[in-house]
Amino acid sequence: MSTGLAHFTYTNFCLPDSLRARGVLAIPNYHYRDDSLKIWAAIESFVSEIVGYYYPSDVSVQQDSELQAWVGEIFTRAFLGRESSGFPGRLRTPQELLKFLTAIIFNCSAQHAAVNSGQHDFGAWMPNAPSSMRQPPPQTKGTTTLKSYLETLPEVNITCNNLLLFWLVSQEPKDQRPLGTYPDEHFTEDAPRQSIAAFQNRLAQISQDIRERNQGLALPYTYLDPPLIENSVSI
16 A cells, blocks of 8 residues: 555546556557546536636635645645645646546546446456465466466455455445436536536436447446446445
């Protein structure tokens, strides 16, 4: 955890920047990238309208003490105040707020769905994701045998526990609230309500595009279909 945090940056957190930094913007048949960029753009457009309505100027962002305290707390508590992470310690413009909020909403909804929803599909074949090792990893390439490999994989009872965990975290919650669904109605003004409706319509179109694409795939990629994405992390 410590090593992962030490190398985690704001670039990693912001999808377009991360894809660009990893050099995967142009590889073919990368459905995660294609679907996630569409959802990022939909979230960004929605957040842009909300931010533009409530924060019309740089000063309105800079003088919001609760907003700045929230951003500062994330920087100091979550990222231990590491300036090398690139995470902002405070926000100065509506554009900076837009990027920050878009990244948070995307990671807590779509990114979590992409990582979490397929855990059982991927991990049910235990060698894909063994939860433990009974032997240390080999130090020299080419020395592994079938016997040493089987002796390294976890025992059957440990594997069963792991499969149960994968199955549990991959289940849809009984009180599912898909991305773009806001039953509590915190926004009552006409402008944000219209923005929410436009966001929902855009997600519906993305869903239609994904389902049409999946009809032609031998192995459909469904994890980023908007109706299957929770509004936020829900396990």
